Amino acid sequence: MTRYLPTPSPNPPMDAVPFWDWCRKRELRFQQCAACGRHRHPPAPVCRFCGSDQVKWDAAPEEAELFSYTIVHNAVTKELKSYVPYNIAVVGFPSLRVRLISNIIDLSPEKIRIGMPLRLTWQECDDGTPLPLFFGEMS
Ligand SMILES: [Zn+2]
Structure with missing residues (x-):
């Protein structure tokens, strides 16, 4: 990945x-x-x-959903230039009434929809710390 x-x-x-x-x-x-x-x-x-x-x-429960998101088209640092466009997702856990800022991976921006179900996955940083990221579940 x-x-x-x-x-x-x-x-x-x-x-x-x-x-x-x-x-x-x-x-x-x-x-x-x-x-x-x-x-x-x-x-x-x-x-x-x-x-x-x-x-x-x-x-956290298994069930999460996309509360909101934005697509970033302009890299604010040179390190991000090769990643645009990328999304910033507000992931909702309705049963706990909390939200987490994360990213949806492996899904093109035009397929992202508010309310779509999300599934947790992990991706390690350079220092080995796993980051919680999400797959968008197509319906
Ligand atoms: Zn309290």
Whole structure:
């Protein structure tokens, strides 16, 4: 499989370190408040619903769908020039009420549709960290 985009810069925010630790195990997990049970993403130190700082890391469900996306045609850096056009996808997990910014791979831009089912896959960065990416499921 060819790489979808170049390796992103390292050093995620501290609250996101456990997220990436799970990714290294190829497990997509989201923060869940241990007090009220609501999920959140991106990771944050405190629940915005109840204020608790107690968290669990809950496995993402199999079902995801495309909430929104954009197609990038103008590379903002020289490293991205060979990748345009590429998509930036907002992947929704309706049962958890969270969304993840990612990419849809192996699908031409004209076939991408809001609401389409998505299937998780992993693609390793140069440093070996697996990134959660998605296949678009054609209906
Ligand atoms: Zn809460």
